[in-house]
Amino acid sequence: MPGKLAQLKPACTSPAAPANTTPAPDWCGRYREVRQASVALAEDLTPEDCALQSMPDASPIKWHLAHTSWFFETFVLEQTQPGYRHFHPQYRVLFNSYYVAVGERHPRPERGLISRPSLDDIQRYRVHVDLAMQRVLQKTASLDPALLGLITLGLHHEQQHQELMLTDLKHLLSRNPLKPAYRPLHPTVGHAATALSWIHYPAREHHIGVNAAPGEFIFDNESPRHRVFNEGYALASRLVTNGEYLAFIADGGYTRAELWLSEGWDVAQAQRWQAPLYWEKPGADWQHFTLAGMQDIDPAAPVYHVSYFEADAYARRAQARLPSEAEWEAAAAHCPLDGNFAEYNNLRALAATPGAHHTPQQLYGDVWEWTQSAYAPYPGYRAAPGAVGEYNGKFMVNQYVLRGGSFATPRSHIRASYRNFFPAAARWRFSGIRLARP
């Protein structure tokens, strides 16, 4: 079967938990589960689907599959396994994303110029790395915490790339005039739109961020825990819907400069934005390209593929604003970590559940929520030493924080303190809008 990636076989036996003890974390199982999820995402794709790059911001699926393996090879196997044999000596350069400390890199906009290694080669590369990692993981009891930290980082890194695989694939397929579908959609219960209400939060001092407990994983950008003062505010009870956004468009949202930030207006004019990315109007009604091909727009479902600029303009017309990340986190810290996550395979955002709610709905999953907060270090932030320290800190400029994860985010990957970040003009990510107001 051309283009299929082999299923990773259960490779190491789960440690049997002795009676009456805290069960040791199942490192082998966790590793296998995350790695397998990447392979499963590419299962129905052709070698060509996996090789193409549709824009400099996106990467080929093949590259994602290789780069996530490169991470383990470079930061775990190379560092800890004397005599580790590289699968291919040049992959070190070829699949380095941006780690300057690791050495030379293949330029990002040229990731789509690499017809070889083939998808089959990359599959073999993954197996090669997995087998070596298996040998490492069987000895986790004796591994030092720093190494376990790197392995955990590698797994969370891979989960980030799983979301990117869907993000980038959607962009690629959208550029094809045949508008091919990735997969058919699961049928879901269709809710009508629920009325938007406001949840109020009084002015007070909060702690946000996290200081990682031993064995707990967080990204360095989530720490340290520190104090902020939030003046009183309210959050919308749910995400902005397609139906509401259609009203924004109908009301001249894309033609009224006074609603927009100046830079946003310039970008919107230059790129001729008239609706969210992937929206088209072949006839009287807007449709949008989805992972299941062109579809009608569900007015009750959350709008997404909007930039910070569009989210901000929408909020301005609604006499509201975007929440700050401190406001969002203070609210989310008390909400169950529950939502429309990658594990449900819905491949799209869904309408909010009707009914009365005392906390905001859809905080987790569905779509990433733009905040008005520029991505910046927390007071006392320190990047990790060495190459992995390049993971987060060096992007802390001209980006805006998004919170909460999306339908393409694994549940095991997200939490209240999690900080994602995109440039203000980015639209190809699964980004939507929650309103706030004083």
Next chain:
Amino acid sequence: MPGKLAQLKPACTSPAAPANTTPAPDWCGRYREVRQASVALAEDLTPEDCALQSMPDASPIKWHLAHTSWFFETFVLEQTQPGYRHFHPQYRVLFNSYYVAVGERHPRPERGLISRPSLDDIQRYRVHVDLAMQRVLQKTASLDPALLGLITLGLHHEQQHQELMLTDLKHLLSRNPLKPAYRPLHPTVGHAATALSWIHYPAREHHIGVNAAPGEFIFDNESPRHRVFNEGYALASRLVTNGEYLAFIADGGYTRAELWLSEGWDVAQAQRWQAPLYWEKPGADWQHFTLAGMQDIDPAAPVYHVSYFEADAYARRAQARLPSEAEWEAAAAHCPLDGNFAEYNNLRALAATPGAHHTPQQLYGDVWEWTQSAYAPYPGYRAAPGAVGEYNGKFMVNQYVLRGGSFATPRSHIRASYRNFFPAAARWRFSGIRLARP
């Protein structure tokens, strides 16, 4: 004398303050003083100096002189003087900077394509506006506060453009291979560099921003006053000096990617930065282009013409960081509004005064200080209604806040809560570095 702008004659008599009353503000005098300062800046310039535009970010001097007059014509005279006769019907478009609500604008990058109106014409335009404004100002006692607010805004707006005139002129002259001087420098007392010490501030809640009292002027972006929580921090006792920055360069500051934000590194590579803007190394030593032509670099004077990216990289190497704007304002609120301002005509930043100090020196004047804070609305911020509401709010994205004013800022224009903002890559403004650390 070609190219000279007429001195504005005292045009309205200062109101005589009756005994035993609070003297009424001298609106005529204040107007005359600010307007005259603009004219004085251009006094030694040729028509050609005033007509050229050296890059899209900069504007011709002639345009600054006209646009500041346009502001009074459009927001005061047009609105309040029935039958006001425009000096020229097309100036309304020609000298609109970015006020979409006012109507059509001449494109910014084409401001340097306008050989006519000549500098003489613009001079006559200024006189025309001043005479009409004089008639308005003579009746200030009966004017409504909103109009007085607009007049005050117009004067502060003109002061901002006075600083821009020097900024833009310096850029233009720098592009000339003949490296012409604007004016000779005043001799000043040359201080040696003083040692840098740290002033510590404990963790606590602060109020920052201002709610304007009646008759008090602030820009809308400084309000409302609100609470923030600053974790404990320290500020450097003075600005980073040229001598310190030379050490940064010598230590590979421009060649070590690990010191830089990722986007900053890309910009620095693409634009081949090797030193601050205007620095050149014709022989063994760096020199810099100044408003007095090419000059040796004073190691004790503050470094400036650095971008946010350079300021951040410098701080990282120094194991420090940039202050947040809340940290800066909390410290500055208790310092005297004193420094090397435009009124002293020094035309450059000067070395800090030696001696022991319990508060940071050079907070005001000398050079604008980059903060690590993205320019964003304060909680509860509302833009002013109408076209003047476009003044600040619509630029609140992808810009960083600078504080404290420079040697080109009038003292009467600056205060602790004043927020300036430039893009992270901007270098042609008078921007320097103050360090902070936990």
Next chain:
Amino acid sequence: MPGKLAQLKPACTSPAAPANTTPAPDWCGRYREVRQASVALAEDLTPEDCALQSMPDASPIKWHLAHTSWFFETFVLEQTQPGYRHFHPQYRVLFNSYYVAVGERHPRPERGLISRPSLDDIQRYRVHVDLAMQRVLQKTASLDPALLGLITLGLHHEQQHQELMLTDLKHLLSRNPLKPAYRPLHPTVGHAATALSWIHYPAREHHIGVNAAPGEFIFDNESPRHRVFNEGYALASRLVTNGEYLAFIADGGYTRAELWLSEGWDVAQAQRWQAPLYWEKPGADWQHFTLAGMQDIDPAAPVYHVSYFEADAYARRAQARLPSEAEWEAAAAHCPLDGNFAEYNNLRALAATPGAHHTPQQLYGDVWEWTQSAYAPYPGYRAAPGAVGEYNGKFMVNQYVLRGGSFATPRSHIRASYRNFFPAAARWRFSGIRLARP
């Protein structure tokens, strides 16, 4: 075997030539032979090799395979077969190259964004078209000459794309840091470089161009036959060699502005040319990327992958010039149509045969020879009516004529009057240098 294209089976029986008559042209055989040659070129390639586009000027192999089929579908099957069923309704847009009269086109720089149809789909598309064409070709005796002309044009068009397939594939593989080989080289007899001599031609009037005889195929740009006057000139006895070009480089050929056309110098500086395209200097010596991977440079073989600008600069240093196309054709008209053509599968240009020669060697095959002639219509030129009239005429500006074919040109495709044309800065085609002088 994924990615292999099916071999086209002999699909129609060759007409048996009755005794004592001129044998009818074997249309079926000729069609099969040309179509099969395209498939054979892609035989060893992976689906990924065939899907990627390395620059806007180049196209994916898959696109070449589809577009050449589209040509027959659009200009033969659609026009002549009532009820012809298209393989896919959207291929008409997807695989149109530039024929405005045919309707909408998919943008050229986006040919590499089409992961689907897959290579397998394109293979099926080819078979679908071939079967339909077979039905047409079995009736060639009754076909009108215009239709036969279109079929012949389609075959020559496909031969042009066969050369482009190698040209574009070479560019793609060259961008891969792994420097993969397309195929290994046949061993050949290695000649040492022969001395360059000059063949002289007296001043006289010539006829150039062709008026096609019935049944003879030429491109419209080769006609009409017309008179030119050539002043006396001499042509070099062979192509410029790599060895000679190395001397040009060593002599500062890429650093001496006086050797270059002004525009050429600007391009060379902007693109940092230091040698022909694909040349690299990993150590002390230049190597070049070839269809067989990185190889040492054979000093006796012709230099190629040079632009018009480089050819012109080389000639200027040699106190010579490039020939005009009239000079070239006048000389070639009397030479045998013989040379290193695609049929020999050498995949590269070869050294000239040693010995005394009275006519220029290597006129045909090896590398396309830049002439100094801009590509222009011959006096009396008329483009063909309809969409095929867009084939040649609309490119007659800012291009330079090349003559003689290359090692990737089929022998059956070339002739003395054949006019190829590239922009002066193009280097990814198989273009080399022959000198001329008065």
Next chain:
Amino acid sequence: MPGKLAQLKPACTSPAAPANTTPAPDWCGRYREVRQASVALAEDLTPEDCALQSMPDASPIKWHLAHTSWFFETFVLEQTQPGYRHFHPQYRVLFNSYYVAVGERHPRPERGLISRPSLDDIQRYRVHVDLAMQRVLQKTASLDPALLGLITLGLHHEQQHQELMLTDLKHLLSRNPLKPAYRPLHPTVGHAATALSWIHYPAREHHIGVNAAPGEFIFDNESPRHRVFNEGYALASRLVTNGEYLAFIADGGYTRAELWLSEGWDVAQAQRWQAPLYWEKPGADWQHFTLAGMQDIDPAAPVYHVSYFEADAYARRAQARLPSEAEWEAAAAHCPLDGNFAEYNNLRALAATPGAHHTPQQLYGDVWEWTQSAYAPYPGYRAAPGAVGEYNGKFMVNQYVLRGGSFATPRSHIRASYRNFFPAAARWRFSGIRLARP
């Protein structure tokens, strides 16, 4: 009077011609006359008019005035006057246009960044050069012919820049929303459009080009005289008129891709051409910006400010083509050197004179006529040795030849063999259309 250039006083006495001898050429008078014409063109301009640069292709008037003086300083005074004192040491770099052999150059797109030297400085520079040249010219009897050749070249060079001054000034003024006029137009006799007829020329061999006789001046690109063969052709009796071009527009000339060269269509789309440069349609009718401001379009006058692409598209719709330069020259060689030249100060092209004509009208003056000939060296062409050899030859690529001069060309500057050349997309020159056909 600011901005006025001093009139050059008669500086050297004309040599008295002795009786019975051929009068010696009046070098002083000729020099004075040409130099004075440049000054006269700038007479009514302000310093600002003379300082601005509206696009990289155009230069400031001040630059033209300086560069033409630089030419004499560099190629005559420096070379021949030991101890010649330069007016300013840096002008050598500042006012070099493109002569690589002379040394460093100031970049062309930055000519508009030079506010100093002022227009007054340049005026003094001209006087300085003129006084030195006067000393040279008083000794012409004893000067060697090479030097006299350089002086003559300098005068012709200056005449070329006189035309460019008007060309560039028109572009600058056109970018000003106030649409200022350079000078009012002279009234002229308004002719109605005359019918277009065809003048036929039989097929035959011609000589074109010139071998300069002693004392005769030609540019190097006009030589050597050589043979060409022209197949039979016809030339239009007059230039294409605005009225005819309006019909082309009305007939969809700018929306029908089939009329255009492929590259021309792309340029026209990218730059949104809908009419010749400077044409605007504020109401129901087209108007055009002229040196006298916005004016109605005279349907009988020749169309100009069209690119090669537009000229070619117009010709294609008219079932005609552009003439080759050999066809044009063969016809013009027998026509009187007569037409609407710069000396008449008409500042625009004029309608052809009605009546019967046996030779084409308007061949000289009015507008430059695009030919279909790419600019290339004549057989046997040799560039002049040294820096002046950079005058012509290095531009012989991707440009098209124009013939005949324009209303801005001095009569003493033009002749039948004169070859002008612009890129195919250029529209800011005074370029129009004459049709040809077989």
